[in-house]
Amino acid sequence: MPEPPHAQERPDGERDRPPRARNRAGAERVFVVVGYEDAELLDIACVTSSLDAANRLGARPPYRIRLATPGGRAIGCSSGLRLDGQETLERLTGPIDTLLVSGGYGHERAAADTRLTAHVRRLAAESRRVASVCTGTSILAAAGLLEGRRATTHWAYAGLLAAGHPGVRVDPAPLFVRDGPVSTSAGVTSALDLTLAFIEEDHGADLARWTARALVTYLQRPGNQAQMSMFVAAPPPDHAVVRRLAEHIAGHLDTELTAATLAARAGVSERHLHRLFSEHLGQSPGRFVRGARAEAAAHLLSSTTLPVSAVARRCGFGTAETLRHTFQDVYGMPPSRYRLAARPAPAA
Structure with missing residues (x-):
């Protein structure tokens, strides 16, 4: 990770600098990541590397990043690499700024380990905010921390x-959901978006922007941006008619992409077209077209x-x-608001 960059020239001739550190005398923000055997390394690294970058760029108070594991043992990640635990989950106590599973x-x-979920529940009560990445949502749910709340997870x-x-x-659609003090995020790299949102909340938009720049990523994708994109969520390849129409x-x-037009193109009745889309895409032709147009518009706006x-x-919307x-x-x-929220960080 590079050190904080020097002032850089913007196209308008102004100097662009990392934000000045604030609250230098403040206490550290203890940020605890809960890991376990067969956890996803990227779920952990997206969070910890982003926080480390924020620290190097002047986060004040800085984040004190700790990995807590059952028994304080090293954990084997699904990639085959091992991580040493820094804290023993059973012995850890608060106060904690952020607890993330x-x-x-x-x-x-x-999630089936009642001792683990009991300690997550105990620590959540001693934390300012609680969060999960990807399938970590199931552990928060098993701990009773999502009852009555809106949450997301990997689609x-x-x-x-x-x-x-x-x-x-x-809600399987958004990249992340924040319901009161509890936040849940979708699959894997959405942890980066959630962590940048935390950094912006804690230290302001400037530090979040510089952190994103250091990580060479977007400033922050909006939390309600869809997990599944039409660019990666291809329809099932085993039905040629649906695949050709989606393409x-x-x-x-x-x-013109009305149901009648699409049915005529495929050589089927409108009723059969609706049945095919419902069976293979889980939605009507009209809804699929609307979603595809909305996502294409989102891509152009950003x-x-x-x-x-x-x-x-x-x-294909016709009018603004x-x-x-x-x-x-x-x-x-x-x-207009989406464009502002999804705008990438200015080039260095």
Whole structure:
């Protein structure tokens, strides 16, 4: 990780500097990451490396990062690497600023370990905020910390979480969800987005921006950005009609994509088209088209300077007003606010 950069010239001629350290006399922020056997290394590293970068860039008070494990033992990660525990979970006491439970393939065994979940519950009561990454949500749920709360997890495990914990309002779509003092994030690298949100909350937007720059990533993807993207969430390849239509939709968003048009293109009835989309994509053709257009618009808003009206036309919304209504429904914010939130950090 590079040391804090020197002042750099911005295109407008102004000097751009890392933020001045604040609250130098303040106590450390104790940030405890709970790990266990067969945890996901990236779930842990996204958090700890981001906090370390923030410390190097002047976080005051700094984060004191500790890995707590059962018995204080070293844990084997799913990648095969081992991490030494720094704290014994059973002996650790507060006060703790942030308690975060990592995810990983070992989450089911960890969630079934009543001693582990009891200590997570005990430590949560001594923490200012509580969080989880990926399938670590299941451990918070088993500890009773998500009852009545909205939460997310890795999209592939959302159904299992909802079935096993009916008192949790599982939302599989967002990158992360913050419900009061409890935050949950989606799969793996969404831990980076959540941690940057914590850094911004604790130390301001400037330090979060410089941390993102040091990590060579976006400043922060909005928490309600979808986990699954049309660019990576391909439809099942075993049904040729659905696959061809999905590819056609993605490549022709600015054309007429009504159910009637799509059915005629596929040579099936509208009723059969609805049945195919429901079976293979879990949604109607109209909803799939709307989602594809919304995500394409989100991509253009975050990666170009095109006016909102031009983005709307390119993505098939016709008017900026139609795009605005769709964005409000899908992302919970208007396009202009999304563009501001999703804007990458300025180039160094």
